[in-house]
Amino acid sequence: MSGGELKTVAAREPMTIVVNFWEIRPSMMGAHLENLVRSGVRQIAAFVPWSAVESDISHLMPRFLQSAYERKLQVKLIVSPEPGVHFPFSGIARDLLSKSGALAKSAQGENIPAVLPPTFFQLPSLGSGEFQKRYQHFLARVDSLLGDLCRSQPGIEENIELIVGGSFWKYYRSPRIAAAETFSGLCGDFNDESTLQFRKRLDQFYSQREFVATSSGQGTTGVDPRWKTRAMEAANWKAFSEQQEQLFRARSHTYLRRRAPRVSLENAEIFVPEADPALVYSQYAQNLLGYTGDFRRLTDLIDQYQFRLGNPAATETAADAKLERAPWVYWSGLGSFGGLSDPEKQYLILQSLLTFASRGGGVLIDENEWFDLSASFRMRVEHMARALCEGELKARVRASFLTAHLWSEPTAIWTALKTALPSESRLVSDLDVLDADQSTRLWVVDPELVMTRSMLEQILARVTRGNAVVVLPQKALLSPWAENLLREFLSEYSGGVIRLNVQFPCEVYSVRPTESEDSGTVSPGKLLLVQWPQARAAQGELTHSYQKFVENLLSLAGVSSPCNVSDPRVRTFALSRKGGRMGVFVMNRAPASVSAELMFSSEVRISDLASRLAAQSVATLLPGQVALSDEDSFQSGLSHWAQRFALDVPAFGVLPLSVEGWLEDPSELQERQAARETSEALKRALGEAAANELYGFYGQSQQSAGVSGGMSPWN
Amino acid sequence: MELKQDWRKFHAVFHPGRRLGLSDYSKVQKKRTENAHLSPIVVVAERDQSGVLRCLMAYGDGLDLMEFVGATLSEIQDQHPNRILHALERGAVDQAMSRAITGSQIGETSFHDQVDSLRQAAVPVWSAGQLGANGERSSSFVSRSLFAKDAGSSPPSGERVSWDEYAQGHFLLEALKKAAGGSVFPRRFGLLIRLEGSLDQRASGWGSMSMGSESRFYRDFFVVLSQGRLDQFHAPDFTSIDAAFTHDLGYLARSLGEKYIIPVYGLSAPVELWNQWSSADAPWKELWRGLRSRKAEVSPESPALMLWLAWKRWTA
Secondary structure: OOOOEEEEOOOOOOEEEEOOOOHHHHHHHHHHHHHHHHOOOOOOEOOOOOHHHHOOOOHHHHHHHHHHHHOOEEEEEEEEOOOOOOOHHHHHHHHHHHHHHHHOOOOOOOEEEEOOOOEEEEEEEEHHHHHHHHHHHHHHHHHHHHHHHHHHHHOOOOOHEEOOOOOHHHHOOOOHHHHHOOOOOOOOOHHHHHHHHHHHHHHHHOOOHEEEEEOOOOOOOEEEEHHHHHHHHHHHHHHHHHHHHHHHHHHHHHHHHOOOOOOOEEEEEEEEEHHHHHHHHHHHHHHHHOOOOOOHHHHHHHHHHHHHEEEOOOOOOHHHHEEEEEEEEEEOOHHHHHOOOOHHHHOOOOOOEOOOOOOOOOEEHHHHHHHHHOHHHHHHHHHHHHHHHOOOOOEOOOOOEEOOOOOOOHHHHHHHHHHHHHEEEEEEOOHHHHOOOOOOOOEEOOOOOOOOOOOHHHHHHHHHHHOEEEEOOOOEEOOOOHHHHHHHHHHHHHHHOOEEEEOEEEEEEEEEOOOOOOOOOOOEEEEEEEOOOOOOOHHHHHHHHHHHHHHHHHHHHHOOOOOOOOOEEEEEEEEEHHHHEEEEEEOOOOOOOOOEEEEEEEEEEEEHHHHHHHOOOOHOOOOOOOOOOOOHHHHHOOOEEEEEEEEEEEOOOOOEEEEEOOOOOOOHHHHHHHHHHHHHHHHHHHHHHHHHOOOOOOOOOOOOOOOOOOOOOOO | OOOOHHHHHHHHHOOOHHHHHHHHHHHHHHHHHHHHHHHHHHEEEEEEEOOOOEHHHHHHHOOOHHHHOEEEHHHHHHOOOOOOOOEEHHHHHHHHHHHHHHHHHHOOOOOOHHHHHHHOOOOOOEEOOOOOOOOOOOOOOOEOOOOOOOOOOOOOOOOOOOHHHHHOOOHHHEEEEEEEEOOEEOEEEEEEEEEEEOHHHHHOOOOOOOOOOOHHEEEEEEEEEEOEEEEEEEOOOOOOOHHHHHHHHHHHHHHHHHHHHHOOEEEEEEEEHHHHHHHOHOOOHHHHHHHOOOEEEEEOOOHHHHHHHHHHHHOO
């Protein structure tokens, strides 16, 4: 790893423990880190509370980094302010938080509380001038400390990674609304200063030439007033909030690359479920009753977060434009997580490891919480983490919803999509992912996304690359230039347009892949223009229609859910594995064992994945023991071919299964069945011939006679 | 950097936690069902357009209540007849949280002060429930309070709940809070707790670790109580203490007393014994037994302190 570069994130250690360096006495720092190294830890993370740095007369942070370097410990230093940090006010300067103008307000005009120990506080407004000034000062100080350290200890930069997370932006939601539905309503900072910035931005954005209305042949007439109507308020706020967050990151990068340019800098998205607004009232109740633990809400939050992971960050330089923001979840133990039982914590850790690490991120956990877990569980997690780190298991994303703002509520179309494809759909707010992502087959554009010409060009380019279905609203929010572009595009393909009225009126355009693609293996792209219902209020009544329509879209795109479970208490999480196989994790979050049926859409064979992951670890081999080849270990323990399997999933259990032979495309299924029939007929014929011709070949099975001809790749 | 209020270590010392395996979990669930009156359901509710209180959030220890969002309070009570239900109005809850936060920004208030503030302001607008079959109460009770439609600045005129009965603090701390300013303890004093463990116990960044004979190590924690409230709580710094005195509880207590200019009492015990006391039904009896068998130690062993401990042993 070379220092000084922004780099794409593939977490080397999906499980990382968090060390609060300010809690350790300077004289004990070395011994403490030594203990961690002896426990097998190679990488740690540390938040940097800015009050700790501002008042750090004993230079704790540099001492900590120096001690870690001496012990060859990699350190991820998280410099963005995040909730759930064990420092008063999560490290935010107290005097900032006492100014009401510097506090964030939800869309309902309320302050947003954070009710975790060591102190409750209201979330600050990250966009306020006062906050920015102090924050930049803090970053400059961190940069200066790192610069001094790099000069005095050459080579230390190789051990340090600076992390800029998403900070408080995703938590600017009303606890009242989030309690009912986690990401419902508008997310954003609606305090006075922010509102002024919003109005200014609105004027600037819509004063661009491409938005200015033209009367026929007479030149420009000014800003089209339709962009600033009340009906456009939600769409505009979403775009503004997204832009504010990107700006915050970009500015953070600027201040961190002046005196220590060789230290690695990474973008990340850090989720702290215990600090989520959806848990505020639950945390309040727990504080009243004197104990903590809300397992159900925490596991639900992970389910909600998974739709919003892995989104490229927009930065100021073109070279950085396609970076992935590694998603991390942090279990601090300060809130609901800390009071859970061991089985509940283990379930959450496995669930979050699968969810986050399969998308290039991982799990951060307080060191006390980690070492309180049993050694056998930690070993199991390490095996799984290793598989995820090595790319053995990867998330499958088949459907994406392009929206203006990740943390605000999209329309009911998204609700239908995530219901139909719970573990393989995601929200995306940066269109650069269209260029990088080749596996997603269905792209649905949010009707509330305001599109410029360049944005539409990216979307249409995805259609022309083929192998995808792109769904645009008929009355999309397009700038006049974008409208022209769409008109030209559609006129080129209008000859083959199909007009349908299935739930909602739509036009389907089939687009041949461009000449630069290998047209032989790439199927045509499809562009759908759908006339979605206009009024938001009516959308609740149309739930069933949305559901059916989305199912049709998925069918058109050739996307289907790999498996279902008969019991709603159990859910499945499918990941793709090397060699075209699949890993399915069957998860039971109930406190009792559940017997359920696992159903696949085609015949498959399953086996235990956990033992395979453990066996792949060379370190587990005893002297003289030979590692099983992948094929050997795979062939042993396989079930018969079937579509349904009966499982007993223990309480809080996560059952890892290796699945072989699942086919997403129905036509491939038919081919396989035909190949199997042919193979069996050939085996029978060979057996008969052998019985007739070979002396001593009487009544022996084909297997024991070593007949293996006729095995095709489809078996 | 010395955190004056180290919540994490405080919690680790005074709430050793529910280290439950699965088999224990099912036992706990069974016990929860039997003693449902000890564990209420707290609902944060809001009035709908017709004025009916509807659940915005329901929480009960060990219960999955997410399906009740939007439900009426009666619907929740029907499903959990063995539980007491306390409903608090959302506006009042928001105001209480806001007041607790404002207080912390003005003065030095700890998490415990903020929680105390929440508890004092938490007056349910509706309480209901039938208590368990242990004979303490034999009939159901319902208490409905008149509540003004708008949550004004004055709290609702409901029946106050003694939340401390549910949130049972640590027996030692609760007793010391009440005894502060009495005949044995002054208004402001300190308590040094030294927990002794074996070497294979993970070091978790505690302030002071010293190696005794037979490879033991110590975890020290220091609490300052002022007028019955927790003022400071953190791991003390003994790095400047001469190695010859690091095992002397009395010396350490006196050194802290000189540093903070308050009387400091010391209590030393093996961590297993401490955890046992913390979860025992009769903790004072256990503590007294530990002192008598010399497995635990207090300092100074003044007659007043020993009398107080004996009195707690026989009367608590």
